Amino acid sequence: MENNKVEVIVIGAGPAGVSSAITLAKAGKEVLLVERGDNAGDKNMFGGCIYAKQTADIFPRFWENAPVERNITTQKIIMMTDSKSLEIDYNDPSKASYKAFTVTRAKWDNWAAMQAKEAGAYYAPKTFVKELIIENGKVVGIRTELEDFYADIVIIADGVNSVFAKQLGLRKEIKDEDVTLNVKEVIKLSKDIIENRFNLDENEGCGCKFIGGPIKDMLALGFMFTNKDTVTIGFGIGLDELKKHNLKPYELLEEIKEHSAIAKYIKGGESIEYSAHLIPEGGFNSMPKIYDNRVMLVGDAAMMVNNIHMEGTNLAMLSGKLAAETAIFALEKGDFSASTLSLYYKKIKESIIYKDLKTHANTIPFMKKHIKTITSLYPELACEFFDMFTNADGIAKRSKYRKFVSTLLKSGVIIKSLPFALFALEKCIKK
Ligand SMILES: Cc1cc2nc3c(=O)[nH]c(=O)nc-3n(C[C@H](O)[C@H](O)[C@H](O)COP(=O)(O)OP(=O)(O)OC[C@H]3O[C@@H](n4cnc5c(N)ncnc54)[C@H](O)[C@@H]3O)c2cc1C
Structure with a gap:
């Protein structure tokens, strides 16, 4: 890298940013991927599972060497009343389907960032971006705590709060009704206990959604996922609902864990982690303008989450890839104007991101x-x-x-x- 200048800077090594960086590096472009965490994933949390289709488009046959926890073969839905419950299981034990895998973000994000580095991206963890450098009304680089870096194009992949989309005026403060607060607990149990309780073979996993019970009459959805030797349990609730009902999310999570439908899965386990994170769930109507002169927004920064189907990482990876393809086109043309980068919006419009968010706009x-x-x-x-x-x-x-x-x-x-x-x-x- 000469004079701290590259062709593209990507801010944030979550699923969206890494996907952009790896696509650019594989095309031989000079790309710098910056991440504030000591390692990618340190600052991130999710439910959760990654979806095989969009993940394999970036990391072919990733399940053979990536740190995945379990291949989801059972999807469970639990409907709870105050004391009773109805549980529905959908099973697909055919491993060939490889539809979704549970992962932990600390391991997955770090592995993914290393793949971008191996593909040729400059990777700078422990690098907190303070602001975008704007000269003559145009974004020309980033200011980090230590030094400045310059690029023809900046891809903003800094997640739900996107400070940089706000700096550019592309996004306003997020509204309470457009965001959910998610709390999650990780419970350690032995591998055998998890497989017995969830009726799984080795490496098989379960993804569970639940409604009702302690979270009835509120727009809230619970989730449970099996990892190798932990179970994650949590729920997401609209910030507006939380304020309206004056609720304490962790107290609600305790109530959920005590419900007979849930308690049987986690009893005897040791709670090893609590965390909370926002999800941008405003969907189609809350999507900002996602490109401008020399910049593109990807993933959560662009509010690309399909709240109904709990899809976020896949849309983040896809948008990251489409932004990178647009950047490659712009670099080859030598034109980084908004007009050229509008190709990114066109690609998004033709993709499942736009189509699915539009389907669920209301x-x-x-x-x-x-x-x-x-x-x-x-x-x-x-x-x-x-x-x-x-x-x-x-x-x-x-x-x-x-x-x-x-x-x-x-x-x-x-x-x-x-x-x-x-x-x-x-x-x-x-x-
Ligand atoms: C509880 C919960 C459960 C979920 N479950 C699922 C699920 O099961 N399946 C699914 O597909 N999706 C799920 N999601 C959604 C999914 O996690 C997100 O949609 C996805 O992570 C978005 O990826 P991203 O790369 O856009 O943003 P992020 O993953 O948020 O990554 C942003 C990155 O930018 C970095 N960054 C931010 N600011 C700076 C800065 N100033 N300088 C340097 N770096 C910076 C951060 O450290 C981070 O690494 C869930 C989310 C939550 C909260």
Whole structure:
């Protein structure tokens, strides 16, 4: 690197930034990847699982040598009432599918950053970027705590709070309704116990989502993931909901852990980590302008999270790759103007990022409106059905059926479900 000048600087070595850096390095471009953590991943946390398709596009056959924890073969959904629960398992034990893997961010992000370095990127951990250097209204580099670096293009991959998108005026302060606070606990258990409790073979993993119970009547979603010898458990809740109900997230997490549906999976485990992080869940309507002269925003910095399907890392990696491809085009053209970099927006528009975020543009407000039906009524009725159907309590079946049907009618579930059918239909037919 001569005179601290490279072709592209990438700020942040999360999934989005590393994906940009590796794509650029593989194309022979001079790229500097800067990360504030001592190692990439030190400052990061998630649920969570990475999705194989977009990950393999950056790291082909990564599962053979990357630090993955478990291949998710079971997807579990738990609906809870105050005391009961209904659990649904979807199993796909065919290893060939390789759909998703649990990872821990400390190990994964560090491994991924090393791949970028091996591909030829300059990698600078322990480097905190203080601000973008702007000359004559144009971004020309970054100011770190120690020195300045210059580049033709800066890719901003600094995550949900994106200080640099704000410095450029591309993003305003994030609104409470556009962000969820996620709290997570890591519980250590033996490998055998995890495999027994979640009914898994060696290396198989489970991803679980839960609703209701202690987080009923709120726009909140719980999650549990199995790693090799830990289980992560947590939930995300809209900041607006949190303030409205004046809730303490860690107290709520304790209540969740005590619910019989969850306690059986984690009992006897040792809590080894607590953390909290924001997710930008405003979706389509909260996406900022993602390019300007000499800059592009990728991943969480660009609010690219599919909140309904819990997809973030895959969209981050894809956007990082598309921004890098745009940078390669611009470098070859020798033109880093907003007009040339608008190709990035075009690529995003054609990708699943734009399409999926657009599909769910109005889903969160819709769910908020019907949250009691989703998180209270459905779990209550589902549990009541199983109670009625499976209980050999000496009461004649016909009277039990009648009682259940009368409960259904009184609950108004049929009328209350109609909006869901129409909403789902609209998602399928609307362009
Ligand atoms: C609890 C939780 C559960 C989740 N579960 C899932 C899941 O199961 N699957 C999924 O796909 N997604 C999940 N997500 C979302 C996913 O984690 C994010 O969408 C993804 O990490 C975004 O990647 P990114 O690279 O854009 O940002 P980040 O991962 O946030 O990376 C940003 C990087 O920039 C660095 N940085 C920031 N500021 C500076 C600075 N000034 N100087 C230098 N470096 C800086 C940070 O240290 C960090 O390494 C979850 C998120 C949370 C919080």
